[in-house]
Amino acid sequence: MHLHPDLEPAPYVGRIGIWSLAFTHGDRGEAREAAAELEELGYDTLWLGGNPGGNPRGDLGTTAELLAATDRAVIAPACVSIWHQPAPALAAAYHALPTRHRARLLLGLGVSHPQVESRYHRPYTALSAYLDALDASTPRLPKAMRFLGAHGPKMTRLAATRTAGVHPHLTIPDHTAHTRKLIGDGPLLAPTVTVVMDAGASTARATARAALAPYLARSRNYANSWRRAGFTEDDLAAHGSDRLIDALFAWGTPDRIADRVAERFAAGADHIALQVVTDGPHGPYDPYAFPRTAWRTLAEALLSRL
Template identity: 35%
Template sequence: MNAISGEELGTFGIYTFDFENLPAARMRESVQELEGQGWRALWIPEVAGREALTHAGFLLASARRMHVVNGIAQIWSREARRTHGAAVLLADAYPGRHVLGLGFGGEPHPGIKPLAAMREYLDELDALEASDPMAKAPIRRVLAAYGPKMLELARDRTLGAHTYHVNVAHTAQAREILGPDAFLAVEHPVLFEPDPGRARALAREHLDPYLNTPYNIAKFRRLGYSEDEIATGADRLVDDLVFWGDLDTIVKRLHTHVEAGADHVAVQVIGIGPGESAMPHWRLLGDALA
């Protein structure tokens, strides 16, 4: 696996759920428009039924230069050998443009430890690295990681870590654990709304699913928030996890992750109403973050 750099992907990229619900033609048009705006990296989740690696392949085929990152491909959705076979094909077809982001996923698995499951999955993937045909370029992978042990696994067994819905303090802690060389990408939601009351209400609506699931509650505890702050969606938590305000305010706050040690920040625009497009916001952000 060769290294990933913020310079290669751009210091800032796009994280979006939008493509989960768009028809193929609209997806193609959108990714081409984003590429034309100068964005270098597009991060996609695996949530609503679109298979992660098929999805990544279609987006890669729709663009000419854009990097596509799975953020994340859930390890419970496919056997390691299937993940490996798909990743080999994408590395061969689009050298250097695909990053395989792996994660445990949000589904409960009683009795299964995420760290042990991820280590076992990586062992299986590594045992398959000699399969034929080999890709022209190496498979590049990162892990969704929050706690110290998973971050250490990301450092030791992959090119780095991808975090989701964390505060800037966590970015600094993650960089310390990863060391200076491992890649660190941080997703962060932004909301173009200057009114504090409305912004926080919309941000709480976005955060609500995460504030009510055991895995995320445990993560927020580790980030330093109290039980009461998590239960109520306190202003401090909301303001740390969603950057809201005008363009200048949002841009300044996104840069704090870079200052804390992130190589790359994947920006998720939230607060878009039904039938509306985030494209105007991507355009504004692309110009301001260039």
């Protein structure tokens, strides 16, 4: 990975990781078992979707559980909400962990969305102030151990100057290339690539649309990012156009998915966080399932090639 010259050495996230909401919201026992297996398969980083441990008490909850269940993998809560986790409490929770665990922890910060967060206001100013508070905490939470979930140019520049880097979600290769140019060769660029392990166009797109539906329905920030990428109101209407789905989701055979991942590395990514979306017993997309068979298949297809 790249390192920003004025940062302490950050945890080594490697090339390929797994992103999942199940780590945060799924069965706790299976989360620990899955984390240990993913590490054994060779995935370098486990990205915890949602807001793990995001509560005013300041404990990191599931993050600590997964650190204890693994030996080498970096554990990265992808979006700790600045509205729910006060900066001094977060810094204290970080330092309450054993030193050997802190060395494998990379904390992601996010501002959420106005449609789902009642306290949302002046996000750039609020996030800048939050980073100031982390810097002022005693002991402080190091810049190298935090990153931002950012999409727009202002937030991305903030990530590049105040944290280890940026972790964009639901983007396209052109966004990765543009972000690399924007932040330069220093900071970490670790986009999510969302995967559907299905070679049938109609069924793969149906699963992808089920996963995308909550973002289309109530996320103005994501919609703005897609508009900046060149998608139209027609693309964003209803359940998303085929053009939008095919750009945001890597679907198909393992080899085809490997090609899509390689495209992100060619665009400038340092690391790829794979989110596998799959059918579940309760509908066309189960966000809290552990798709362990797909994770194993992807490990065989990707880790030796990339």
